[in-house]
Amino acid sequence: MADGKEEVASYLVRTMGFTRLHISNNNTVTLQGDLAFQSTKRILEYVTPRWRTNFVTTDVTSPVNLYLLWKRPFVLVVGIDAPTGTRYNRHCAKRIAHHEEPITLENFVELDDRTMYACEDPPRGAQAINDLAKELDIGVCLAADAEPQPLLSSIIRNASAAHELNLKRVLASANVSIANTFDTLADLYAHLEHIDLTNPERIRPSWDTYFMLLSELASHRANCMKRKVGCILVKDNQIIATGYNGTPKGITNCNEGGCPRCNDGTPCGVSLDHCLCIHAEENALLEAGRGRVRNAIDVVLYCNTCPCLGCAKKIVQVGVKVVVYSKGYGMDELTLKLFKEAKIVVRQHTPPTISMEIGSP
Numbered sequence: 001m002a003d004g005k006e007e008v009a010s011y012l013v014r015t016m017g018f019t020r021l022h023i024s025n026n027n028t029v030t031l032q033g034d035l036a037f038q039s040t041k042r043i044l045e046y047v048t049p050r051w052r053t054n055f056v057t058t059d060v061t062s063p064v065n066l067y068l069l070w071k072r073p074f075v076l077v078v079g080i081d082a083p084t085g086t087r088y089n090r091h092c093a094k095r096i097a098h099h100e101e102p103i104t105l106e107n108f109v110e111l112d113d114r115t116m117y118a119c120e121d122p123p124r125g126a127q128a129i130n131d132l133a134k135e136l137d138i139g140v141c142l143a144a145d146a147e148p149q150p151l152l153s154s155i156i157r158n159a160s161a162a163h164e165l166n167l168k169r170v171l172a173s174a175n176v177s178i179a180n181t182f183d184t185l186a187d188l189y190a191h192l193e194h195i196d197l198t199n200p201e202r203i204r205p206s207w208d209t210y211f212m213l214l215s216e217l218a219s220h221r222a223n224c225m226k227r228k229v230g231c232i233l234v235k236d237n238q239i240i241a242t243g244y245n246g247t248p249k250g251i252t253n254c255n256e257g258g259c260p261r262c263n264d265g266t267p268c269g270v271s272l273d274h275c276l277c278i279h280a281e282e283n284a285l286l287e288a289g290r291g292r293v294r295n296a297i298d299v300v301l302y303c304n305t306c307p308c309l310g311c312a313k314k315i316v317q318v319g320v321k322v323v324v325y326s327k328g329y330g331m332d333e334l335t336l337k338l339f340k341e342a343k344i345v346v347r348q349h350t351p352p353t354i355s356m357e358i359g360s361p
């Protein structure tokens, strides 16, 4: 409540020409140009053949209905949230503007918690369970007098929970999250412009974003105590090797005590010659082998962190010609100077889809 989703929707309508879609059973549409549908399924049927046109709705509040839209390649789910105190103040201000009594903070929190977490009681009786199972596309059909088994009841209860209003779960599935802590609409709109909310990359990533996200994913396998780094080597937009940082094969993992230097809390870039860990870029280059990289002018190295000088030397020597990184490291200047001399093209690329769009500093 009072998080700003209505304001974001009208920003998209007014400044970007989106059409507003509502879910409404009595076909009441407040503004000209808006369209009303009976359900999320009807919305989906309408927008699918019109995927080149821009639509926005704020009426999808259950995880099951959200999933119907979320799985489509032309849908962007925007999660908008704000601190409870801010939302309460906005809610009261709106009520006062409509000549209504402000509610107490306690009542607001109670109402808000119900919207965020509440689930109705699970369905009882064979008919109700069958109806819900059919709606949720779960292959269940009970005889009219059947007693549901405990396991079945729990599956249906979970599915039912997902079917109810549960904004917390909806927010968790968002492709982009905005914390709306702004005092004025102008500030919110300036922020939406700044983050380039409708950047098509948020729906379908470019090659740079795609491989950077994969290098970020590879970094999840890192076992080095110092930082999580992932690297992807690409030729003709096809992956030829991947790597992440950690101790060599057969050696105790760094995060299990394998490297004394990393486990001693040594500062970044210091005593690297005592380190037992292999860097993500080194692992990717070793995996590819010189044969797969040599003379290949089109090999691109993606790394979620700017390579250190040690890795940079190896990248130059192997013959990689393009390096793309996302986050900075402690010796970027030295690395970039070396790459420049070696005529390696370097790009810093931070995908819009992996960063949370925080509303204020």
Ligand SMILES: [Zn+2]
Residues within 6 Å of the ligand: 223, 224, 225, 226, 246, 247, 254, 259, 262, 277
């Ligand atoms: Zn380590």
Ligand SMILES: [Zn+2]
Residues within 6 Å of the ligand: 254, 259, 260, 261, 262, 263, 274, 275, 276, 277
């Ligand atoms: Zn180490």
Ligand SMILES: [Zn+2]
Residues within 6 Å of the ligand: 279, 280, 281, 307, 308, 309, 310, 311, 312
């Ligand atoms: Zn390195």
